[in-house]
Each structure stands twice: as C-alpha cells, then as structure tokens.
Amino acid sequence: MRLLQVCSEFFPLLKTGGLADVCGALPSALSARGCDTRVLMPAFPALRAGLADAQPVNTAFALPEGARLLRGTLPDRSTAYLVDAPMYQRPGNPYTGADGQSHADSHVRFAVLGRVASQLAEGLDPSWLPQVVHAHDWHAALAPAYLRAACARHHRRLAGSVFTIHNLAYQGVFPMSVRAALDLPAEYFGIGGLEFYGQVSFMKAGLVFADRITTVSPTYAREIQGAEQGCGLDGVLRERAHDLAGILNGVDPAVWNPAADPAIAQAYDARDLRGKAICRARLQTEFGLAPQREAPLFGVVSRLAEQKGMHLMLGGLEDMLSAGAQLVVLGSGDEALQAALREAAEAQPERVALHLGYDEALAHRIVAGCDVILVPSRFEPCGLTQLYGLRYGSLPLVRRVGGLADSVVDCTLENLDDRSATGIVFDRFDVDDYARAVRRACALYNRPASRAEGDRCSCRCSGRPVHAATWR
Ligand code: ADP
Secondary structure (H helix, E strand, O other), X not given: OEEEEEOOOEOOOEOOOHXXXXXXXXXXXXXXXXXXXXXXXXXXXXXXXXXXXXXXXXXXXXXXXXXXXXXXXXXXXXXXXXXXXXXXXXXXXXOXXXXXXXXXXXXXXXXXXXXXXXXXXXXXXXXXXXOEEEEEOHHHOHHHHHHHHHHHHHOOOOOEEEEEEOOOOOOOEEEHXXXXXXXXXXXXXXOOOOEEOOXXXXXXXXXXXXXXXXXXXXXXXXXXXXXXXXXXXXXXXXXXXXXXXXXXXXXXXXXXXXXXXOOOOOOOEOOXXXXXXXXXXXHHHHHOOOOOOOOOEEEEEEEEOHHHOHHHXXXXXXXXXXXXXXXXXXXXXXXXXXXXXXXXXXXOOOOEEXXXXXXXXXXXXXXXXXXXXXXXXXXXXXXXXXXXXHHEOXXXXXXXXXXXXXXXXXXXXXXXXXXXXXXXXXXXXXXXXXXXXXXXXXXXXXXXXXXXXXXXXXXXXXXXXXXXXXXX
C-alpha cells in the first residue's frame, strides 16, 4: 500500500511533543510491514535542513501560494515531500513566531499543507500516487476535505483518507472570514462541515471528511465522545463512532531503549539493572541532589501546562519531601508553574531539582535515572512519557485517564500478587488523591516484602518484567 503521511513535526528533526515522536516513528514501522510510506510536511527550516538529496518535483500542477514541492530523504531513509514557501521560513516553532504568538496567516500555512496532500493524490508527482492519505492533528486536517472536493471534481475516488487525533484540545479554530482563503466548496462551511459555533474548525474538517478516524488510545476514543473531553466536538465524534478507533501509541525502540541509549550514563536491561543504579546516582550528582537511596527519586519530563497536572505535583510536594523522596523536573511552559517550581528548587536544592527548557538528552537521563516517573494529567490522549518509563524500569505514577489508563496497571495488592502491576494509578484530579499515590509509591519502594521476594511489582523494560526490588 502506498501511504502519504501528512504532518507538521517529525522526530528527530522538529519536535514540540509526542506528535513528533509518533510521526517520526511511523514511516519505518509501516515500511517494515510492507507499506510504501512517504511523508508530506511544510518546509520548516529544521525539516528543510534535515532533508537529504532535496530536489524540486517536476510537475504540471500549480501549487497554492506559489509554493514548490521538494522531494528528498529523511534521516530514517523514508522519502519526504516538503512544501517550500517563504511563509514556512520564519523563526519560532511550527505554530508560533519567536514572540510566542500564532501567525496571522496560520490558516493559510496549514491549509496549503492539506491542499498539496490532495494534489499528490491527484497526480502532482507523476512517479508516485498515494492510495491512502493519513493526516495528523488539526495542522493536516484539511487534507481529507480537499481530497473529498478533488474526488467530486474528478468524479472518482482518488485515495482513501485517515485522520488521527493526537490531542482534541488543539483544534485550529479561525474566524469565518478565513473562508475565502481556504478555497473549498461553499457547502463545506455549513454545520455538517467546517463550521464550529460560527467559526471555522480545521479539526472538525478532519473528523467530518476523513473516511476513517483514529486516536491514540482506546480510552481516549471513548472519552472524546462525551461532553467532558469532547471539546465541543463530541457530537460529531458520536456520529462517526463506527469509523473511530483508538490505537495505543507505542515506543520507538531505536530511540528509547535503555540497553542502547547513547544519552544515558550506563546501558542496562531487565536482566541486569546495575546500570540503572548508576544512571540514578549520576542524575543526583548532575543536579546536586543528596546521594540518598532510602526513598524514591521522582522524575518529571513534561510540558508545564494545566493539562499535565503540574499543580497537583506542586500541591503534593510536601508529602513527597516529608517521605524523604527527591524530585527532578524537566519542562517548559506556563510562567506561573515555572516560577513556583523555581521557588521550590531554590528552597530545597538537595531535594528538588529543576531544568527549565527543552532538552532531549536530559529527558533520557531523567527517564533512566528516576525511580518513578510522574504523569498526573487532567486528560491525556495517550502520553508517551509513561511508556518510556515502563521501558526504562521507572514506575509510572499516573492518573487513570486516556492512554494512561490503558497503559499502566495499578499496584493493588491483587495486581502485585498476580504480577500484573506496572505502576501507581490514582483516580481523582485533586491533590489529596495524587498525594496518596505518592505516599503509596514511597511505601512500595520501601516495602520489605517487595525487596525480599523481588517478584512483586513488574513493569516492562526491554520486554521483560522489572521488579520493585531492583529499584535500589
Ligand atoms: P504531549 O505531546 O502532550 O506534550 P506526550 O507524552 O505525548 O505529551 O509526549 C511528550 C514528548 O515530549 C515525550 O517524548 C517527552 O519526552 C518530550 N518532552 C516533553 N517535555 C520535554 C522537555 N522539556 N525536554 C525534552 N523532552 C520533552
């Protein structure tokens, strides 16, 4: 099958979150299953710089906004098309300028991406025609709409379409005045199309016009069909329930593997965790934390946002520290959260460590060096950090929501007994329930039975169980 993946981020070239990890891993994973996958993205500077052998595609098609299409090879050796136009060359991340504000022509930047995806299905590159167009998140969500319009113009089906929701909370909503610039049939702007409370929603275009919809975990697929997590689109999703599937994200073993991770102090795997103890000690040294082994070292690698439950983490800090535990945080985002974390780290530098910013290698060192990785999210479509924790023998402490609920099994006594437990799970999004989970993690760490028997709390590391006993 020839599949065109349409997206705005791609690890390791350009990443703001889990979207890049998944989009960066899928082409090789699908190729290994015999799928001829190519990727279409805007020619953002980091992507353009990482594209080898870039050549303009010779075509009779006129691309929108005077853009041209480049074809080249990505680091994973998959073939990519980049839509090259001056509007993609600005400093900042894919979505905002260097000042953190979104661009006034944001709708054009991502409409063009969708439009070119459809043109590829119409034959823009005479040497390669996709059979399926797979669009990721709102940035690519107009692709199924343009494709539907193209099929109508050509009076035939050009390609199938799949739309994947990585986070329904980010929707690409614009005023109705952008309508003319999108150049879609007038009837597409009604309530059964892009219209969303008087505005235009790119996300809704993906949900309405794609043949199939997927999202990144089975629980999130159910949650978004309800008002609480539907972000105003739960009705549309309920209507498309038969075409909606939740497929849990995975881990790219070429990037996240403690047995072969160049970013960590010492390689290890489930058969021999001595390397993990070294990673833990190095992490303490790196951050100037006291070299204690009596209580767990908690880690956070996260966007600092309300979604991620960071204020729960701050609210439960007292409980954590009074149990003798330590905390390492890597993150960036909300100013108030950054200030509160800075204050906590300055008040107790031997117990609380903080690195504000984005640092891929440090993320690996924290996931490898901590005992417990915290993901106490309010909502979480899938979450990758807890999956990395499972792989690195760092027990995830998570809220029972979205993909976290699908990927972590709580260490209740019965789950410890039948060896199905893989972490610590709490239910309510409040400080009390979270802090109780932290105390449970500390108790588990020091549980004599776990240490003596060494076979109680299992989590997946290199595909083999890791035991609570081997934490220390
Ligand atoms: P989201 O995409 O909602 O931010 P995910 O858990 O799906 O959350 O993916 C987050 C990804 O971003 C993971 O690969 C995580 O390691 C990484 N990450 C988050 N914050 C940072 C940071 N400050 N530095 C390095 N990597 C980070």
